[in-house]
Amino acid sequence: MELNDRKIKILKAIVSSYIHEGEAIGSRTISKKYDLGISSATVRNEMSDLEELGFLVQPHTSAGRVPTDKAYRLYVDKIIRNSSMNKYNEQIKKILQGEIDEMEKFIRNSARILSQFTKYTSFVMTPQLKESKLKRIQLVPISENKLLMVIVTENNLVKNVILNMKIPVPEDQMNRISNLLTQKLEGRQLKSLDKDLYNHISKEIYSIRESFDDKFDDVFMLLLNTMKQYEKVDVYYDGLTNILNYPEYSNTEKAKELLSFMEDKKSMASVLMDETGEDLAVSIGNENKYDEIKQCSVVSATYKLNGMIIGKIGLIGPTRMDYKNVISMVKALSLNVNRLIEENYIDIARSDTDEQKRKG
Amino acid sequence: MELNDRKIKILKAIVSSYIHEGEAIGSRTISKKYDLGISSATVRNEMSDLEELGFLVQPHTSAGRVPTDKAYRLYVDKIIRNSSMNKYNEQIKKILQGEIDEMEKFIRNSARILSQFTKYTSFVMTPQLKESKLKRIQLVPISENKLLMVIVTENNLVKNVILNMKIPVPEDQMNRISNLLTQKLEGRQLKSLDKDLYNHISKEIYSIRESFDDKFDDVFMLLLNTMKQYEKVDVYYDGLTNILNYPEYSNTEKAKELLSFMEDKKSMASVLMDETGEDLAVSIGNENKYDEIKQCSVVSATYKLNGMIIGKIGLIGPTRMDYKNVISMVKALSLNVNRLIEENYIDIARSDTDEQKRKG
DNA sequence: GTTAGCACTCTGCCCGGATGAGTGCTAAGC
DNA sequence: GCTTAGCACTCATCCGGGCAGAGTGCTAAC
Numbered sequence: 124m125e126l127n128d129r130k131i132k133i134l135k136a137i138v139s140s141y142i143h144e145g146e147a148i149g150s151r152t153i154s155k156k157y158d159l160g161i162s163s164a165t166v167r168n169e170m171s172d173l174e175e176l177g178f179l180v181q182p183h184t185s186a187g188r189v190p191t192d193k194a195y196r197l198y199v200d201k202i203i204r205n206s207s208m209n210k211y212n213e214q215i216k217k218i219l220q221g222e223i224d225e226m227e228k229f230i231r232n233s234a235r236i237l238s239q240f241t242k243y244t245s246f247v248m249t250p251q252l253k254e255s256k257l258k259r260i261q262l263v264p265i266s267e268n269k270l271l272m273v274i275v276t277e278n279n280l281v282k283n284v285i286l287n288m289k290i291p292v293p294e295d296q297m298n299r300i301s302n303l304l305t306q307k308l309e310g311r312q313l314k315s316l317d318k319d320l321y322n323h324i325s326k327e328i329y330s331i332r333e334s335f336d337d338k339f340d341d342v343f344m345l346l347l348n349t350m351k352q353y354e355k356v357d358v359y360y361d362g363l364t365n366i367l368n369y370p371e372y373s374n375t376e377k378a379k380e381l382l383s384f385m386e387d388k389k390s391m392a393s394v395l396m397d398e399t400g401e402d403l404a405v406s407i408g409n410e411n412k413y414d415e416i417k418q419c420s421v422v423s424a425t426y427k428l429n430g431m432i433i434g435k436i437g438l439i440g441p442t443r444m445d446y447k448n449v450i451s452m453v454k455a456l457s458l459n460v461n462r463l464i465e466e467n468y469i470d471i472a473r474s475d476t477d478e479q480k481r482k483g
Numbered sequence: 484m485e486l487n488d489r490k491i492k493i494l495k496a497i498v499s500s501y502i503h504e505g506e507a508i509g510s511r512t513i514s515k516k517y518d519l520g521i522s523s524a525t526v527r528n529e530m531s532d533l534e535e536l537g538f539l540v541q542p543h544t545s546a547g548r549v550p551t552d553k554a555y556r557l558y559v560d561k562i563i564r565n566s567s568m569n570k571y572n573e574q575i576k577k578i579l580q581g582e583i584d585e586m587e588k589f590i591r592n593s594a595r596i597l598s599q600f601t602k603y604t605s606f607v608m609t610p611q612l613k614e615s616k617l618k619r620i621q622l623v624p625i626s627e628n629k630l631l632m633v634i635v636t637e638n639n640l641v642k643n644v645i646l647n648m649k650i651p652v653p654e655d656q657m658n659r660i661s662n663l664l665t666q667k668l669e670g671r672q673l674k675s676l677d678k679d680l681y682n683h684i685s686k687e688i689y690s691i692r693e694s695f696d697d698k699f700d701d702v703f704m705l706l707l708n709t710m711k712q713y714e715k716v717d718v719y720y721d722g723l724t725n726i727l728n729y730p731e732y733s734n735t736e737k738a739k740e741l742l743s744f745m746e747d748k749k750s751m752a753s754v755l756m757d758e759t760g761e762d763l764a765v766s767i768g769n770e771n772k773y774d775e776i777k778q779c780s781v782v783s784a785t786y787k788l789n790g791m792i793i794g795k796i797g798l799i800g801p802t803r804m805d806y807k808n809v810i811s812m813v814k815a816l817s818l819n820v821n822r823l824i825e826e827n828y829i830d831i832a833r834s835d836t837d838e839q840k841r842k843g
Numbered sequence: 844g845t846t847a848g849c850a851c852t853c854t855g856c857c858c859g860g861a862t863g864a865g866t867g868c869t870a871a872g873c
Numbered sequence: 874g875c876t877t878a879g880c881a882c883t884c885a886t887c888c889g890g891g892c893a894g895a896g897t898g899c900t901a902a903c
């Protein structure tokens with residue numbers, strides 16, 4: 124059996140209707156509401172075929188039919204190609220502008236926009252920095268026994284930790300250590316900061332001068348500890364309660380299952396990490412890895428810094444999701460987010476302007 | 484009518500039963516299960532009195548009776564006085580230890596413990612820093628046009644912002660500005676950093692030297708902007724889905740109402756800010772300000788730094804809450820949290836050790 | 844003051860019939 | 874040969890009645 128033009132038209136009508144109404148749809152409704160110029164009986168025959176092909180299922184004998192994940196997949200693939208985002212682009216631009224002071228807040232605001240516009244639950248997987256490179260380490264005195272270690276990456280993301288020192292560290296020694304650490308570690312990926320590297324660098328230093336700052340070792344060890352924290356990925360949601368608006372989750376048990384799953388950020392992170400690195404990914408129902416979200420679809424986009432994917436932002440909702448709307452929304456948002464990140468967090472000073480100066 | 488001893492005993496039995504079973508309780512059950520040595524008929528008479536006194540209500544004629552908020556209040560007041568926390572103290576101590584690297588994570592972990600132990604939803608209102616005083620400001624170079632401003636408070640909480648400068652700032656000028664800002668602003672409360680102060684300090688500086696660092700103004704303005712962010716209070720939850728376990732919220736509408744309310748962190752913050760500053764606060768049902776949580780109770784404890792309340796941590800659940808358990812849990816946790824904050828975030832160097840040195 | 848007994852009330856549950864939406868099949872029409 | 878009208882059949886949902894059970898309030902006896 125072939126999936127001819129008419130079948131596709133009917134399928135599209137069914138999917139679209141089911142997305143918006145949430146109820147199984149029958150042949151009569153299709154033939155009446157969508158004027159395809161054929162009677163309900165004909166639609167009935169076609170629907171029977173579509174069921175055989177695996178695009179539709181009947182919840183029970185006398186109910187209408189409901190699209191399967193396979194149907195959604197077909198629908199989405201057709202949509203993605205020619206989805207426009209003009210509808211939202213301007214609005215998003217306006218809202219996002221002026222909220223870019225702090226990276227994390229900026230991204231969270233973006234998530235809020237997503238959930239508010241779409242009425243689904245939005246998520247953000249926050250920066251994953253293992254891959255990024257160190258630019259500078261600076262120790263700042265706080266009090267006699269405490270000092271602050273500020274770690275700046277090449278992407279200008281900053282992390283800081285308070286170090287408790289057993290013995291006070293005078294300010295000039297602090298600067299020496301800062302400079303030495305920066306000098307030795309600049310350009311290295313955060314994930315490469317491990318014991319091996321530590322041993323290597325220590326050896327190097329002690330081979331030059333017999334005795335060096337006695338605090339250096341301590342500070343270095345604390346730096347390694349801090350780096351461990353970078354490995355944790357965090358997930359943040361907005362519009363969690365939107366889920367409860369959909370009849371799919373009017374049953375508390377179902378809602379609980381999904382919400383619990385999402386609350387366990389590790390699982391959710393693993394869902395998002397598993398995806399291919401495409402800019403826009405749609406994962407429908409059974410395509411998802413975990414049972415708990417096999418009745419959901421996840422639409423996610425990447426955000427990048429210097430061309431490197433540092434996080435994801437997107438939406439999760441029932442498979443009966445308004446893909447058309449959602450996809451253009453996510454597309455538009457991620458485009459704007461990426462543009463703003465480029466404009467605000469990338470270090471033009473080094474790469475571009477220096478070049479230009481030389482040329483000019 | 485008086486609330487005699489027997490009435491209190493019966494009331495306590497009813498409250499306790501209702502808390503654990505979640506179902507209206509009848510006279511027969513009371514007289515059988517809790518051996519008070521009286522028949523169901525007597526209990527019936529007493530219950531009738533208790534209803535008249537406003538401690539009980541009947542959902543409908545042939546149902547048992549259910550405690551009112553007034554009954555819970557009585558119950559809680561009796562409990563709070565002699566609640567012990569021995570049961571949890573040791574466990575909590577063990578878990579909390581070793582998670583204290585970073586203030587915010589530490590507090591969030593504490594919230595997780597709360598929700599996991601109690602099966603209610605826990606919350607944290609994160610540090611409110613308006614009242615705390617500045618200790619140090621340090622500018623750190625990042626790239627030609629960008630610099631990092633690190634702001635350290637007296638409580639060793641750190642905040643940082645990336646500043647985009649129109650014109651490059653050389654490192655020595657940066658240090659001069661850092662020192663000047665620190666010198667002028669040290670000991671001032673964050674909330675006092677406003678335009679007036681700016682004008683005042685500017686005048687002072689320019690009266691001494693005719694021209695000063697031209698970047699000083701820019702940096703100061705950016706500092707003021709940053710301070711605005713401190714005014715925002717954030718609320719964080721753990722165990723949100725626990726709510727769905729209670730029959731009170733088996734209805735999705737109800738659940739949605741509550742969850743939506745909590746998701747709007749502004750309202751939740753305002754609930755917590757409104758409370759008196761007591762170390763342990765219990766707010767039952769109608770005692771709450773907002774309609775959405777008039778069927779909930781909120782148990783919260785403060786956490787402090789240098790004796791100043793900087794946040795709250797606690798639990799929210801149905802008024803039919805296991806107060807006994809919850810109160811000892813929150814008490815035990817907050818005690819430990821406060822102890823660990825004292826040990827790890829307070830600047831002993833200044834206040835204590837200096838004293839001791841002099842004495843020794 | 845306490846208790847046993849009894850009539851009364853009200854909810855929740857189960858059951859069966861009615862309703863209606865939708866299907867599949869068949870036979871007639873273009 | 875595809876399309877369509879007609880019809881029997883299926884199944885979920887809704888509704889009302891009847892029944893069981895829990896609990897009360899009242900009364901009268903102890």
